[in-house]
Amino acid sequence: MPFQRLTWPVRTERLLVRPLGADDIPAVFAIRSRPAVARWMTACPDDYDEFTRAFSEPARTDTTLVMLHGGALVGDLYLAVSDAWGQHEVAAGTKRTQAEIGWCVDPSYAGQGFASEGAAELLRLCFDGLGLRRATAAAFAANTASIRVMEKIGMTIEGRGRRDCLHRDLGWVDGVTAAVLADEWRAGRPDPKPR
Numbered sequence: 001m002p003f004q005r006l007t008w009p010v011r012t013e014r015l016l017v018r019p020l021g022a023d024d025i026p027a028v029f030a031i032r033s034r035p036a037v038a039r040w041m042t043a044c045p046d047d048y049d050e051f052t053r054a055f056s057e058p059a060r061t062d063t064t065l066v067m068l069h070g071g072a073l074v075g076d077l078y079l080a081v082s083d084a085w086g087q088h089e090v091a092a093g094t095k096r097t098q099a100e101i102g103w104c105v106d107p108s109y110a111g112q113g114f115a116s117e118g119a120a121e122l123l124r125l126c127f128d129g130l131g132l133r134r135a136t137a138a139a140f141a142a143n144t145a146s147i148r149v150m151e152k153i154g155m156t157i158e159g160r161g162r163r164d165c166l167h168r169d170l171g172w173v174d175g176v177t178a179a180v181l182a183d184e185w186r187a188g189r190p191d192p193k194p195r
């Protein structure tokens with residue numbers, strides 16, 4: 001459980017970031033059930049009880065952080081540590097060396113740089129906090145705002161899968177993957193603030 005290895009909460013210039021708690025679930029549901037948010041997310045939640053059950057399980061509580069600004073929950077962040085791929089003889093060296101990260105912001109607070117600020121903090125947690133070597137992110141290619149967040153925090157777009165993702169409304173569409181390595185991040189942390 002990587003979050004237990006870190007000290008909470010953490011603060012950025014404008015955000016307080018900490019692991020999801022049971023009291024946060026109504027606000028997270030309210031954000032994630034908004035059509036503009038659900039459009040690009042893995043799931044479109046419509047049943048509060050089902051959502052509460054899912055977000056009370058370790059699969060979510062071990063991977064979900066919330067972002068608070070002035071006491072208001074403005075979005076959530078995803079940080080899931082995993083093993084890299086490696087050949088059998090060196091497989092031990094691949095264990096828990098990378099993470100997938102993600103973000104979601106209340107549309108009422110969009111366009112203020114909160115996703116970029118939270119995502120930049122995710123990288124700090126991945127590399128300084130957890131000592132990981134690589135962080136990845138994925139999005140539908142049409143999700144330009146999310147891809148911009150990846151670029152702003154210093155991730156490199158590594159691939160565009162041709163119609164490799166099935167979207168609930170758009171059908172088979174292109175997906176984008178991005179990554180940043182710990183040493184790249186150390187060499188030049190980009191400023192996540194708007195240009």
Ligand SMILES: CC(C)(COP(=O)(O)OP(=O)(O)OC[C@H]1O[C@@H](n2cnc3c(N)ncnc32)[C@H](O)[C@@H]1OP(=O)(O)O)[C@@H](O)C(=O)NCCC(=O)NCCS
Pocket residue numbers: 036037038040041102103104105106109110111112113114115116117138139140143144145146148149193194195
């Ligand atoms: C994607 C999302 C997290 C961005 O949140 P945000 O707090 O508005 O993002 P930021 O303010 O940090 O800025 C993101 C960048 O994208 C740009 N952007 C925002 N909306 C955009 C759009 N519709 N088209 C193109 N660029 C856009 C912003 O201008 C900014 O770039 P800039 O600083 O160079 O101007 C938010 O829109 C969201 O939650 N969307 C729905 C859920 C989602 O897509 N999650 C990610 C799944 S992969």
